[in-house]
Amino acid sequence: WLRRCTHYLFIVVVAVNSTLLTINAGDYIFYTDWAWTSFVVFSISQTLMLTVGACYYLTFTGVPGTATYYALIMTVYTWIAKGAWFALGYPYDFIVTPVWLPSAMLLDLAYWATKKNKHSLILFGGVLVGMSLPLFNMVNLITVADPLETAFKYPRPTLPPYMTPIEPQVGKFYNSPVALGAGAGAVLACTFAALGCKLTTWTYRWMAA
Numbered sequence: 001w002l003r004r005c006t007h008y009l010f011i012v013v014v015a016v017n018s019t020l021l022t023i024n025a026g027d028y029i030f031y032t033d034w035a036w037t038s039f040v041v042f043s044i045s046q047t048l049m050l051t052v053g054a055c056y057y058l059t060f061t062g063v064p065g066t067a068t069y070y071a072l073i074m075t076v077y078t079w080i081a082k083g084a085w086f087a088l089g090y091p092y093d094f095i096v097t098p099v100w101l102p103s104a105m106l107l108d109l110a111y112w113a114t115k116k117n118k119h120s121l122i123l124f125g126g127v128l129v130g131m132s133l134p135l136f137n138m139v140n141l142i143t144v145a146d147p148l149e150t151a152f153k154y155p156r157p158t159l160p161p162y163m164t165p166i167e168p169q170v171g172k173f174y175n176s177p178v179a180l181g182a183g184a185g186a187v188l189a190c191t192f193a194a195l196g197c198k199l200t201t202w203t204y205r206w207m208a209a
Helices: 002-025 028-061 066-087 100-113 118-142 147-153 177-208
Strands: none
Touching (some): 028 118, 028 177
16 A cells, blocks of 8 residues: 555656646746747656656556556646636636647557567657657647737736846747757657656565565
């Protein structure tokens, strides 16, 4: 029962953090001033949260399909959280698209197609998630209202100094945040996947101690 509790604790912690990252990724002032930079950062951070949690869940249960189930947990958590923010008057025209589900399906596919080979999951699954999530994240961003229009509609008169708007850097990152996010994500997601698999080992080892 202790191992099961530890397992669910990890799932809840990672899913909650994923939700917080997604909510911050939709901050209209942040996107107005740091659009492409923040898109890349949040694409990588969401890749981290999805890959670690999904790989942990996948290797803990050993059942292909649980990565997608984990992504569904993240999505529902985010719907609830963003729905609450929307009810309080925060400017979300669209709650959230389930951006993690297709990437998690690729993770499941890599695990299932290689007959539950953990190393293939880390290498192939990690690359697939890292490359695909920025694409789906851009779809998510497109569904949000125009940041500039929203910023004028919902002004923030008392911005802290570190959030003071600056002139947008046009052409930064070669004007391709999806490509940069996918490139960085493809490399980093393999490390994230390995960490997720290692969490399973640590959980069993800790419980056996």
